[in-house]
Amino acid sequence: MLSKNLIRLSVFPLSLLLVLSLSLTMSVPVAATAAEEPGPTFVDPTALLEQRDNIRLGHLDYIAPFAYLKAGSGEKFIHIGDESNIQDNTFLDASGGPIEIGDQVIIAHGARVLGKETPASIGEEGICPPDETTGVVPVHCPSFVGFNSEVDGAIIEKDAMVLSVARIAPGVRIPSGFKVLPGKEIESQDQVMEKTVPMVAADRAFMAAVIEVNVDFAIGYTRLRAEDPNNVFGINFDAGPTATDPDRDLPSFRGVPTRRPNYARDFGGKARIVGDVDFVQTLSQFGAVSGVKNSLRADEGEEWIIGTITTMKDNVTWHALEDTRIQLGNRGSYGVHSIIHAGPSSFGPFTHTTAAGNNFRLKDKGVLFNAVVGDNVTIGVKSLVQNSSLPSGTVVEDRTVILNDMPPYPVEW
Amino acid sequence: MSLAVALVAASLSVSCDTSSGGGGQPSPPPPHPQNLVATLEDEVRDAGGDQVSWATYWKLCWDGYPGAVGYQLQAVTSEGTSPRVQPHQEGRCFRLEVAKNTNRRELGLHKRDVMLALASGQLAYRVRAVLAGGRTSEWSPAAGVGETTATVR
Numbered sequence: 066m067l068s069k070n071l072i073r074l075s076v077f078p079l080s081l082l083l084v085l086s087l088s089l090t091m092s093v094p095v096a097a098t099a100a101e102e103p104g105p106t107f108v109d110p111t112a113l114l115e116q117r118d119n120i121r122l123g124h125l126d127y128i129a130p131f132a133y134l135k136a137g138s139g140e141k142f143i144h145i146g147d148e149s150n151i152q153d154n155t156f157l158d159a160s161g162g163p164i165e166i167g168d169q170v171i172i173a174h175g176a177r178v179l180g181k182e183t184p185a186s187i188g189e190e191g192i193c194p195p196d197e198t199t200g201v202v203p204v205h206c207p208s209f210v211g212f213n214s215e216v217d218g219a220i221i222e223k224d225a226m227v228l229s230v231a232r233i234a235p236g237v238r239i240p241s242g243f244k245v246l247p248g249k250e251i252e253s254q255d256q257v258m259e260k261t262v263p264m265v266a267a268d269r270a271f272m273a274a275v276i277e278v279n280v281d282f283a284i285g286y287t288r289l290r291a292e293d294p295n296n297v298f299g300i301n302f303d304a305g306p307t308a309t310d311p312d313r314d315l316p317s318f319r320g321v322p323t324r325r326p327n328y329a330r331d332f333g334g335k336a337r338i339v340g341d342v343d344f345v346q347t348l349s350q351f352g353a354v355s356g357v358k359n360s361l362r363a364d365e366g367e368e369w370i371i372g373t374i375t376t377m378k379d380n381v382t383w384h385a386l387e388d389t390r391i392q393l394g395n396r397g398s399y400g401v402h403s404i405i406h407a408g409p410s411s412f413g414p415f416t417h418t419t420a421a422g423n424n425f426r427l428k429d430k431g432v433l434f435n436a437v438v439g440d441n442v443t444i445g446v447k448s449l450v451q452n453s454s455l456p457s458g459t460v461v462e463d464r465t466v467i468l469n470d471m472p473p474y475p476v477e478w
Numbered sequence: 479m480s481l482a483v484a485l486v487a488a489s490l491s492v493s494c495d496t497s498s499g500g501g502g503q504p505s506p507p508p509p510h511p512q513n514l515v516a517t518l519e520d521e522v523r524d525a526g527g528d529q530v531s532w533a534t535y536w537k538l539c540w541d542g543y544p545g546a547v548g549y550q551l552q553a554v555t556s557e558g559t560s561p562r563v564q565p566h567q568e569g570r571c572f573r574l575e576v577a578k579n580t581n582r583r584e585l586g587l588h589k590r591d592v593m594l595a596l597a598s599g600q601l602a603y604r605v606r607a608v609l610a611g612g613r614t615s616e617w618s619p620a621a622g623v624g625e626t627t628a629t630v631r
Binding site for chain 1: 536554556557558559560561574575576577579589592594595596598599601602622624
């Protein structure tokens with residue numbers, strides 16, 4: 066790996082890195098961008114922006130594959146500020162009312178934001194925590210909506226988080242300084258304190274880093290497209306080289322590196338597959354079992370090893386980061402809107418893997434996040450398994466949260 | 479240090495990594511800081527009445543690095559590694575708040591376990607030494623925020 070990186074770096078001009086550095090400089094802080102040259106926003110070609118004239122994007126946003134932004138007419142708009150990212154297979158539906166997304170907002174994979182008679186607002190209102198060094202309260206700070214969660218006509222203030230598979234009902238406001246626990250449903254304001262915990266410095270560091278990563282993606286994919294517009298379609302290169310990932314890799318099917326810019330178009334929006342993903346099956350075998358709108362993104366991850374797939378339904382998202390990877394056994398089945406996501410390594414060398422054995426079944430809206438499961442494991446509908454190890458034969462019931470191998474608890478909706 | 483300076487420094491350090499060492503071979507960076515140890519520290523104070531305010535800090539320390547003029551940290555998240563390199567001049571330890579609450583005294587450190595669990599799944603840090611002339615060591619293995627360990631390599 067190191068030697069490959071060094072070889073590729075040797076042909077990567079330092080001047081481009083410096084340009085990248087300067088581009089990022091323009092993006093931080095957000096307040097500076099208006100007065101300076103704005104950085105690029107990147108919208109993946111598979112993302113669908115409906116009623117586009119009523120959708121306003123900011124600078125340095127990243128709109129990931131198969132994101133669906135559906136505006137209506139008039140007041141049923143979608144506004145997104147600067148340095149925000151709308152991740153894979155998210156759904157922002159303003160047909161029932163406006164959606165306002167502020168600066169530095171993270172809408173994670175599979176999340177849904179619904180405008181209703183009560184507008185959906187994320188990262189627009191509330192207050193930011195004071196800077197630890199200067200004591201100054203900044204105008205902009207991140208906020209977060211997690212995997213397969215839902216913000217339904219609710220307000221998520223700045224410096225607030227909604228964690229995975231949680232739901233916030235219409236009219237509820239999550240105030241600055243609080244995060245909603247995974248799997249919780251908040252149906253009224255009087256439930257907020259019961260189902261949240263205070264934000265801490267680690268949350269803020271996490272969100273700041275995620276923003277930086279996705280600003281890097283906006284720049285990296287914009288550059289990739291500038292080199293060749295076909296680079297950002299279908300089965301293709303990742304966004305490398307970015308500031309942290311010097312590689313630019315292609316997926317391979319049964320050992321054959323594959324670049325098919327037309328894949329999504331020719332097969333009805335079949336899949337967006339980028340980076341170092343190694344399928345045991347051939348491309349035609351994959352195509353025969355795969356639904357549509359599947360986003361398999363090894364943007365920074367090490368080589369993924371993907372065994373045979375029995376079924377892959379629609380809107381599946383897989384994503385891994387630098388120095389981690391995904392490894393899946395044979396005869397896997399992956400439900401609609403299911404998510405497999407690697408996580409940061411936790412001590413030890415950079416070999417941390419999110420893995421499943423043979424006959425793995427991840428049902429609709431199930432999430433496997435930074436976890437390892439054995440053979441013949443089933444994760445139920447809308448269940449979350451995070452930072453855990455499950456032995457072979459485990460069946461996780463529908464609507465269940467398993468966090469850090471702690472006792473399971475139910476998803477409330 | 480501004481982000482631009484940090485990134486330029488990172489770029490230059492990458493450039494150094496790839497330069498030839500006279501014989502046509504790249505000169506590898508020196509090894510990373512050793513003996514990373516993570517611990518948790520709790521601080522509890524009286525908040526009046528039957529209430530207590532408490533916070534838990536994750537503390538990552540490492541052995542002093544020969545010739546180091548400082549250290550740098552980098553956040554590793556579930557969405558990728560931040561391109562921002564954070565200067566760290568305050569010795570060989572880094573401390574970060576990972577849980578806090580204010581609750582009735584009888585509840586103890588209420589919801590501490592779940593808050594630590596959430597922290598460890600989303601964020602890790604790695605560290606490297608900065609040497610004279612701006613040269614840097616390799617990055618250490620990442621250490622999961624909220625988790626403790628004995629010694630990492």
